[in-house]
Amino acid sequence: MSEDNSTLFNQSLEKGLAVLRAFDAHRRTMNLAEVAEAAGINKSSAQRMIHTLEQLGYVRKHPLTKRFQLTPRVMEIGYNYLAADTLVDVANPFLAELAQVTGETTNLTEPDGLEMVYVARFVAPKFIPIHMPIGSRIPMYCTGSGRAYLSALMDTQIDTLLGASDLKRHTLHTLTSMDEIRAQIEATRRQGYATNKEELFLGDMTIAAPILGSQGLPVAAVHVVAPTSRWTLEEAERKLAPAVIECARAIRTSIRTL
Template sequence: MNDNNDSLFNQSLEKGLAVLRAFNATQRTMNLAEIAAAADINKSSAQRMVHTLEQLGYVRKHPQTKRFQLTPRVMEIGYNYLAADTLVDVANPFLAELAQFTGETTNLTEPEGLDMVYVARFVAPKFIPIHMPIGSRIPMYCTGSGRAYLSALPAADTRQILEASDRQAHTRHTLTGITDILREIDASQQRGYALNAEELFLGDMSIAAPILGSQGLPVAAVHVVVPSSRWTLEEAERKLAPSVIECARAIRASIRTL
């Protein structure tokens, strides 16, 4: 919880949002004690927050288990963001064209903290090893889209993000050392696109390029999923990288103000 002395800061709202964020794929349903622990608030606060959210329709109690879970109404908040995001509207036709040309799944991700968040996705009819729905988060340090974004930031900002990241090894291919990751980011900057070779998920590779905003700083990244069952990384670079770069540039050219 935030402990600053900002007189305008609403701690009740903070606690309510913490309760909503406490639910996830590993904690789909919880009782009050579990909610309090997950949200890092006391049980009485958890009870007030859950009651309010239940009355507003964002949380419900299962009639048999008596455990709480989120309702579909929570998605309204995320949908409103996507509906208001000019970048998504601009990018969608270019992502669709890229998906048609490559025959593979294309994605748009935006930065949030130390992660990239999926905000648009065109799924190819072919099998892809990993399903990443809209709203999914992936760490910047070990993903193509994250490194593409980092490659367009000032060097000091890039290093700060890497130092703050929990650089764990998700697979045997994951780079975790800052020097090694910076070397990859420098290479990405030189060639105009970034790579991920099974560093987050086995069988899942990607080619990504940053999308720059009106101030010349990155605002998002576009990437194509390259399953190792159909591509070698070298072949994908040769055949797909130019199209990924062109897609990112076309989106940038169509952005008026961000």
């Protein structure tokens, strides 16, 4: 729970959101005690939050197991963000064109804390090793889109974000050394695109470029998925990187005209 002591801060709302966020792929259903533990609140608070959310239609209780689960109404909140996000509207035609030109899946991610969040995606008909639906989150430090975004920040900002990240090893290829990650970010600055080769998921490789806003600061990143079953890193850099860079530039230009 937050340590904000402001009189304007609503702790009940914070607890309610904590309950909603407690449900995930590992906790699809929970009983009251599990909800309290996952949300970091006491059982009495959990009971009030669950009851309220159930009455509002965001949570339901299974009639037989008596376990709670989210309802589709929760998706309304996320959809409203996407519907109001001008960047998504601007980027979609360029992502579609990039997917057609490359023949591969294209994605738009935006930063949130230490992670990048998928907000747009055009899936190619070809096989891709990992399914990443809208709303999926990936760490900045070991992904192409994350490094692309980081490359457009000031050094002090990069150090702060990397310093707060849990630099854990997801695969045998994950870079966890601060020096190695910074070297990748510096390379991204020089060449205009970032790469990730199986650092988060085996078989998954990406080429990414940052999208800069009207103030010249990064607001998102675009990346193409280049599965290792079809691409070598050298081929992906030679054939895909120019198209990814051009896509990011076109989105940036369109943002400026809004």
